[in-house]
Amino acid sequence: MGALQIAWKDLRIAARDRGWVIELFLLPLLFIFILSGAMSSLAGAEPGDERMALAVVDLDGGPGATRLVTELEATGRLRVEWLDEDEATAELRRRELARMLVLPAGVSAALAEGEPATLRLVTHPDADAEHTELARTLIDGAVRRLLLEGQVAASVAALAAEGAIDPAVAEGVVAGDLVAQVQDRPLLRVDVRPPQTAEGAEEPMGFPDAIQMAVSGFLVLFMFLAAQATARSIYEEKRVGSFRRLLAAPMGRAALLGGKMLANGLTCLIQAAVILAFGLVGLRWLGLAPISMAHAPGAVVLLVVAVALCSTALGLLLAALAKTEAQIGGLGSLILWGAGVLGGSFVPLFLLERYLGPVMQLVPHYWANRAFQDVIIRGMGWAGIITEVAVLLGFAAVFAGVGVWRFRFE
Amino acid sequence: MAAILEVESLTKHYGDLVAVDGVSLTVPEGEVFGLLGPNGAGKTTLISMLTGVLTPTSGTARIGGYDLGSQLRQAKRLNGLVPQDLALYPTLSARANLSFFGRIYGLRGAQLRQRVDEVLDIVALRERADEPIERFSGGMKRRINIAAGLVHQPRLLFLDEPTVGVDPQSRNHIFESVRQLNRERGMTIVYTSHYMEEVEALCHRAAIIDQGRIIALDTIRNLIGQIGGGVVQVGLPAAADWYDALAAEVAELPGVQEASLVAAAEEAPEEGQAEDAFAPSAGSMLRIITRQSQEALVGVIGLLNQRDVTLTSLEILEPNLESVFLHLTGKKLRE
Numbered sequence: 001m002g003a004l005q006i007a008w009k010d011l012r013i014a015a016r017d018r019g020w021v022i023e024l025f026l027l028p029l030l031f032i033f034i035l036s037g038a039m040s041s042l043a044g045a046e047p048g049d050e051r052m053a054l055a056v057v058d059l060d061g062g063p064g065a066t067r068l069v070t071e072l073e074a075t076g077r078l079r080v081e082w083l084d085e086d087e088a089t090a091e092l093r094r095r096e097l098a099r100m101l102v103l104p105a106g107v108s109a110a111l112a113e114g115e116p117a118t119l120r121l122v123t124h125p126d127a128d129a130e131h132t133e134l135a136r137t138l139i140d141g142a143v144r145r146l147l148l149e150g151q152v153a154a155s156v157a158a159l160a161a162e163g164a165i166d167p168a169v170a171e172g173v174v175a176g177d178l179v180a181q182v183q184d185r186p187l188l189r190v191d192v193r194p195p196q197t198a199e200g201a202e203e204p205m206g207f208p209d210a211i212q213m214a215v216s217g218f219l220v221l222f223m224f225l226a227a228q229a230t231a232r233s234i235y236e237e238k239r240v241g242s243f244r245r246l247l248a249a250p251m252g253r254a255a256l257l258g259g260k261m262l263a264n265g266l267t268c269l270i271q272a273a274v275i276l277a278f279g280l281v282g283l284r285w286l287g288l289a290p291i292s293m294a295h296a297p298g299a300v301v302l303l304v305v306a307v308a309l310c311s312t313a314l315g316l317l318l319a320a321l322a323k324t325e326a327q328i329g330g331l332g333s334l335i336l337w338g339a340g341v342l343g344g345s346f347v348p349l350f351l352l353e354r355y356l357g358p359v360m361q362l363v364p365h366y367w368a369n370r371a372f373q374d375v376i377i378r379g380m381g382w383a384g385i386i387t388e389v390a391v392l393l394g395f396a397a398v399f400a401g402v403g404v405w406r407f408r409f410e
Numbered sequence: 411m412a413a414i415l416e417v418e419s420l421t422k423h424y425g426d427l428v429a430v431d432g433v434s435l436t437v438p439e440g441e442v443f444g445l446l447g448p449n450g451a452g453k454t455t456l457i458s459m460l461t462g463v464l465t466p467t468s469g470t471a472r473i474g475g476y477d478l479g480s481q482l483r484q485a486k487r488l489n490g491l492v493p494q495d496l497a498l499y500p501t502l503s504a505r506a507n508l509s510f511f512g513r514i515y516g517l518r519g520a521q522l523r524q525r526v527d528e529v530l531d532i533v534a535l536r537e538r539a540d541e542p543i544e545r546f547s548g549g550m551k552r553r554i555n556i557a558a559g560l561v562h563q564p565r566l567l568f569l570d571e572p573t574v575g576v577d578p579q580s581r582n583h584i585f586e587s588v589r590q591l592n593r594e595r596g597m598t599i600v601y602t603s604h605y606m607e608e609v610e611a612l613c614h615r616a617a618i619i620d621q622g623r624i625i626a627l628d629t630i631r632n633l634i635g636q637i638g639g640g641v642v643q644v645g646l647p648a649a650a651d652w653y654d655a656l657a658a659e660v661a662e663l664p665g666v667q668e669a670s671l672v673a674a675a676e677e678a679p680e681e682g683q684a685e686d687a688f689a690p691s692a693g694s695m696l697r698i699i700t701r702q703s704q705e706a707l708v709g710v711i712g713l714l715n716q717r718d719v720t721l722t723s724l725e726i727l728e729p730n731l732e733s734v735f736l737h738l739t740g741k742k743l744r745e
Contacts, residue, residue: 005513009499016501241495245558248461249514250486410464 002251006259010233011266020229024271028222029278035218036211036288051079052131055088055100062108064146069103071142078138089122098127099135111143114150119143130350215279215291216372217345220365222275223268223307224340228332230264230315235328253409260319261312268308276300291376299375299382306392307368313396314364316403339363349373364395414439414488414566414598415460420469422455422622429455431622432469437600437615439565442592444609444616444630445602446731448741452622453602454494457568460600461491473566487515490564492556494571500544504535504554507543508561515562529557532587549580556587566598567591573608588612606731610634618735625738634729638667639700641733642707644714645723646694649673653694659713660698665705669698672740699737 014020054072058065072078083091083100091097102120110117121139123132160167237243237260246256279291293300318335322328343365344352352360360366371388374380382389415437422430430452437443445453458464460471462482471478476485498507508526517525530536533553538546543554556572569588573581589612591597603609609616610630617627626633646653653671660669672695700706703726714721727733736742 001516002514005510009502009510012506013499013501241493241497242499244458244463244493244495245491245497245511246514247463248486248489248491249511250483250516251514252483410458 002249002255003259003262006246006256007262007266010260010263014229014233014263014267024222024226024229024267025274028218028271028275029282031218032211032214032275032278033283033286033288036214036283037286038210051077052135053081053098054078054135055081055083055091055097057083057085057088057100057102059085059105060103060107061105064108064111065103068107068111068142068146071145072101072138075138075142077134092122092124095124095126097124099123099132101135101139111146112150114147114154130348211279211283211289212291212373212377213348215275215283216369216376217340219272219275219279220307220343220368220372221336221340221345223271223304223368224311224314224365225336226264226267226271227311227315227318228328228336229267230260230312231318231322231328231332232325233263234260234316234319235322235325239325247409257316257404257407261316264312264315265308268311269304272304272308276304293376295379296375296381299380299385302382302389303368303371303375303385303392306389306396307364310364310368310392310396310399313399313403316407317399320403320406320408339365342366344369364392367391367395412439413437414474415443415600416472417460418470420456420459420471421467422452422459422464423467428622430459430466433619433622433624435617435624435627437566437598439598440592440596441615442588442599442601442613444613445600445619446604446606446609446616446735447602447619448604448735451604451619453619454570455622456619457491457570457600457602461489461568462486463491487562488565490559490562490567492559492567492569492572494574496551496555498543498551498555498558501542503540504530504543504546504557505539507554508557511558512561517562525561525563529560532560532590533557534583547577547580548575549577549583552576552580553583553587556584560591563595564597566600569599569601571603572601573603573605585612606735610731616731618731618738620735620739620741626734630731633731633734637699637729637733637737639665639703639706640729641727641737642698642700642703642710643723643725643727644696644698644710644721646696647720647722649694653696656713656717656719657696660696660710663706663709663713665700665702665707665709667699667701669696671695672697697737 056069056072058069069080073080085102088097088100092100100122102122104118104120107117107119109115119139121132121136156165159165234243237246243256247253276291276293280293281290284290314335318328318332322331340346342352342356342360343363344360345365349360349366349369367388371385371392374385374388378384413436415435417433417435420430420433421428433452433456435443445456447453455464459466460473460478462478462485466478473485474488476482476488478485499510502510505526508529509522512522512525526539527536530539533556535546535550535553535557538550543551546554552572552575556569559567559569572584576584585608588599588601592599599612601609601612613630615627615629616633617624618633619625626636657669657671660666696710698706698710707726711721727736732742
């Protein structure tokens, strides 16, 4: 019972501390709102529209150019905006556009004759490289299709000229239909699906968008930052002498530490509830696309509890290692913000993984971020994140073990 | 009266440092017992062991018959601790602080509310009960600090330097509260201080502690009785071989109980005096324990005149615990 009393007292004290409320609750929401809003506008997405924006500058004006753009829109991944060159360049400079495709004069003729033509894809330096690569691939695919159509049409015409086929039949052949027919009945089709996609869920992209990344990244970052508050709370009790008074009370030392840790754990749970609610509902109110996790609420709860335990144990470890408030601030910031950067709270995991490799796996943030993205983005259930949860609990056990071992009650 | 506190050879080491060295004492129920000693003497360490905050290196202690080693939780239920620090939560109200500490000791509901009101009455702060204590004066915070140690009605209360940094009005209030708790509720109180006046005014018996050891333990009257009529300290000019003989002669004078020669450099600066401002004389100091200070003083001055010795300083110390401490340790209590 002593642990519950201490936890309740700590939460009451914390709730009166405006700095604590701002740091642990308002700041993550602000970060999520600003970053997801800013990055969404860079990617050109409209609320609820997950297609990537692509400005098209048509300097050709021919049917081939129009046809190419139609093909691009038909992929379902691109939302085309027609702009003139000056306008598009200005928007790009103002960062209102992430990328633009310039169709030079003569492109229609080149496509019709199967001749090479150079298209220009201009990107803003800050544009998401993965999205740019996707746009380039889609453009390349559309051009190849149109070139194939041109070659099919030219071949049919040549065969008719040589009398190999009836000219009347040749006239009725539509090259586009032939290409489409071939594409619809390929010799081999490979479907790539992520594991354990929830039934009925939309086909996942596999990569997080700005909002999904901001919500999961800052949820993890700020839940772990609560560890610093725990360490400060223990330090403060020791500084003012109330820790001594609690040690003199008829309860065990385990109950005392348990109470302090329970307060942190509850803080983390409340934090997670607030941040996820903001991601689910608040973002929509603010005109941004909300996250979705309705398919796996159990997995989210499991993960939040695992992260809360890990953060709480880390708080105890910090309190055990740091001897002054300055050390808690310095060591805490170094560990918690550093691990946040390494663990993918600021930069998408797939980009960091290429750069940092297995080093990322040394921090619990990585496993938490990976699991949250598996649930929120890839639609996995609890069974799909069991490894990450186990690793997080392993981190929690190590942190708590070393923390209790090094903790100085006297 | 049965003993509520029995301590036997209690010792605490921190590496090579011996903070408490084989302390033994017994406190009967209903007594106000003083622990008097300078800062760093080991008083707080001793109390910390007796309240279960620190684990002793060796030795035993029993509170209300419960052994602190094997029955710590039962012993803790009989204890109350008022630490030297303001061990409170500043942003919570006085009532919320007291309720929290009451709950820690298992109080709930109406009983808890009643006890909180009672202790607020004892420290005369009931009308301020719902204000955050960060708005209180230092003295008021001290009173709430004491109340937090009382809310579960302990049989044995440890008050560790409860008047440090307190204004005279609050100090008087704390004294009155201690007397009231002891007189009306029969509460046993162990009161530590480095202010001899407080121990003299409040305690039935006291132990004088220095460098972790108890160097005297008796009633206040008997402790002060050790130095009879007080202490006279006479400063002598540059050290001389025959001063030992002079001290022996002084010891034989009427009204003198004991005389000894000490180096003047032993004297430390007074509290608040800068180290570099203190220039010890190169001479010696004659310390005289008197049976009757006036009679002794007349004899000493006459003898020094006969020997043509000029006094460089003269200090007459009243018979009190300060003088006892000086007599026993050669140091002033507040060094």
